[in-house]
Amino acid sequence: MLxxxxxxxxxxxxxxTTKGIKFKNNVEIGDPVEMAKFYYEAGxxxxxxxxxTASHEKRDxxxxxxxxxxxxxxxxxxxxxxxxxxxxxxxxxxxxxxxVSVNSAAVKNPDIISQGARAFGxxxxxxxxxxxxxxxxxxxxxxxxxxxxxxxTFMGMDALEWAQKGQALGAGEICLNSIDADGxxxxxxxxxxxxxxxxVNIPVIASGGAGTPxxxxxxxxxxxxxxxxxxxMVHFGTYTIEEIKAFLSGKDIKVRKS
Amino acid sequence: xxxxxxxxxxxxxxxAFINIYHRLNITVEVASCPAQLLRSKKIIMPGVGSxxxxxxxxxxxxxxxxxxxxxxxxxxxxxxxxxxxxMMAKGSEEGCLQGLGWIEAKVKRFDQAAFTSQTHLPxxxxxxxxxxRDNPLFASITAPMFYFLHSYYFVPGHASQTLATTQxxxxxxxxxxxxxxxxxxxxxxxxxxxxIQLLKNFAEM
Numbered sequence: 001m002l003x004x005x006x007x008x009x010x011x012x013x014x015x016x017t018t019k020g021i022k023f024k025n026n027v028e029i030g031d032p033v034e035m036a037k038f039y040y041e042a043g044x045x046x047x048x049x050x051x052x053t054a055s056h057e058k059r060d061x062x063x064x065x066x067x068x069x070x071x072x073x074x075x076x077x078x079x080x081x082x083x084x085x086x087x088x089x090x091x092x093x094x095x096x097x098x099x100v101s102v103n104s105a106a107v108k109n110p111d112i113i114s115q116g117a118r119a120f121g122x123x124x125x126x127x128x129x130x131x132x133x134x135x136x137x138x139x140x141x142x143x144x145x146x147x148x149x150x151x152x153t154f155m156g157m158d159a160l161e162w163a164q165k166g167q168a169l170g171a172g173e174i175c176l177n178s179i180d181a182d183g184x185x186x187x188x189x190x191x192x193x194x195x196x197x198x199x200v201n202i203p204v205i206a207s208g209g210a211g212t213p214x215x216x217x218x219x220x221x222x223x224x225x226x227x228x229x230x231x232x233m234v235h236f237g238t239y240t241i242e243e244i245k246a247f248l249s250g251k252d253i254k255v256r257k258s
Numbered sequence: 259x260x261x262x263x264x265x266x267x268x269x270x271x272x273x274a275f276i277n278i279y280h281r282l283n284i285t286v287e288v289a290s291c292p293a294q295l296l297r298s299k300k301i302i303m304p305g306v307g308s309x310x311x312x313x314x315x316x317x318x319x320x321x322x323x324x325x326x327x328x329x330x331x332x333x334x335x336x337x338x339x340x341x342x343x344x345m346m347a348k349g350s351e352e353g354c355l356q357g358l359g360w361i362e363a364k365v366k367r368f369d370q371a372a373f374t375s376q377t378h379l380p381x382x383x384x385x386x387x388x389x390x391r392d393n394p395l396f397a398s399i400t401a402p403m404f405y406f407l408h409s410y411y412f413v414p415g416h417a418s419q420t421l422a423t424t425q426x427x428x429x430x431x432x433x434x435x436x437x438x439x440x441x442x443x444x445x446x447x448x449x450x451x452x453x454i455q456l457l458k459n460f461a462e463m
C-alpha cells in the first residue's frame with residue numbers, strides 16, 4: 001500500500017539555511033547538505049529545498065548545494081524558489097534534483113509548466129501555490145485566491161481553477177501552501193487542502209501550519225493530502241520524524257519505516 | 259571486479275546512479291557512444307518521462323544497434339528503470355512507437371475509474387514491493403519499500419516474468435526478469451538503503 005509522505009522543507013539563502021535551526025541534540029546546523037543528510041538518516045521520505053536567495057547572480061550557489069545534496073542523499077528531493085525559465089529548471093535537474101517547483105513564475109507565465117513537462121516529463125514539474133482565504137466573490141468562486149510575494153500581492157486568480165489549470169498544463173504534483181496557516185503551528189488549512197485534493201487527479205502536498213503530529217494525521221486523512229510538508233516542528237527539535245511517524249502509524253496511517 | 263554501464267540518452271537521473279556506485283566503490287561508466295556500450299558487462303537503462311519521448315531519444319542516440327547486440331546477442335544483464343523497464347516491452351498504451359521488444363509484454367495505464375480508494379495519478383511515493391520468487395536482484399532485501407513515480411504499468415506476457423508485485427488500485431508487476439533482461443518500475447536510485455542494496459546486487463550478479 002502506498003505510504004503518506006513526510007517532507008521536511010529547508011529554506012536556503014546563498015547556500016545557508018536561514019533560521020538558527022536546532023535539532024533535538026541542540027547542535028546548530030546551517031549547512032543544507034548536513035541537514036539533508038540528517039533528515040535522510042532520520043526517515044524523511046522526500047525533501048524540499050526552497051531557495052530564497054534574492055539576487056539572481058548568486059543562484060549558482062544553489063546549484064552547487066543541489067549537486068552536493070544529490071551526492072549525499074538517495075531519496076527524492078525538489079528545488080523551488082526563483083525558478084523562472086526552462087534553463088533554470090534544467091540546471092536544477094542536471095545537478096541531481098528529482099523535481100522542480102514553480103510558483104510565481106507559473107502565475108505570470110503558465111506556459112513554463114507545459115514547457116517543463118514537455119522537456120523533462122510531468123513528474124518533474126511541481127506547481128507551488130500560495131493561497132489566501134478571501135471569501136467567495138466575483139472571479140474567486142472557491143473563496144481562495146492565489147497570491148505571490150509572500151502573500152502581499154493578490155493575483156485575482158481562483159485557487160481551485162488554477163490548480164486544475166496547472167494539472168491540465170502538465171504539472172505532476174501540487175504543493176499547496178496556505179499563507180493564512182503558514183507559521184501559526186495551529187494546523188493545516190483543512191478545507192482548502194480537501195477542496196483541492198478532491199478536485200484534481202494529481203498528488204497534493206499540504207503545506208503551512210504544521211505544529212503537532214495530530215495536524216499531520218488530520219490533513220492526511222480528512223484533508224485527503226498525499227503528503228505533508230513540515231518545517232519548524234522538526235527544525236527546532238520539537239519532534240523527530242520518527243516520533244511523527246510512530247504517531248501516524250498508531251492512527252493506522254501508512255508510513256515508510258526505515 | 260563488477261562494473262556497470264549507464265546508458266546516457268538524455269533521460270533519467272544519471273547523477274544519482276553515479277553517486278551510489280561511487281559510494282559502493284563499484285566502477286561505473288556512462289555510455290554516450292556505441293564503443294562504450296560494446297565493452298559493457300552490465301547495463302542500466304534509466305528512464306523518466308513519456309514512452310514515445312524516451313523511445314525517440316533512444317532511437318536518435320545512435321546507441322540502439324549496440325544495445326540490441328549486447329542484450330540480445332551477447333546476453334549481458336540489463337536493468338531497465340521505470341520507463342526504461344516499460345521500453346523493453348513491445349509497446350505502450352502511452353505512445354505509438356514500438357518498444358524494444360526484448361520481452362513479450364505490454365504497458366497499460368492505471369484505470370483510475372476502477373480504483374476504490376486512491377484516486378491520484380501518478381502513483382507517486384513509497385510503496386511495498388513483494389518478491390514472488392527468489393532472485394539475486396532482491397538478495398539481502400527484506401520487506402522493502404521503494405519510491406515510485408508512474409502512471410503506466412508493465413503487464414507481463416507470461417506470469418513467470420513477474421519478480422515482485424505492488425498494490426496500487428490493483429496488484430501490478432513492479433519488478434520483472436526474463437533471462438538476462440531485468441526491469442523495475444520503481445526508482446532504486448532514490449529508494450534509500452533498499453535501492454542502494456538492489457543496485458549493488460545487480461552489479462554483483
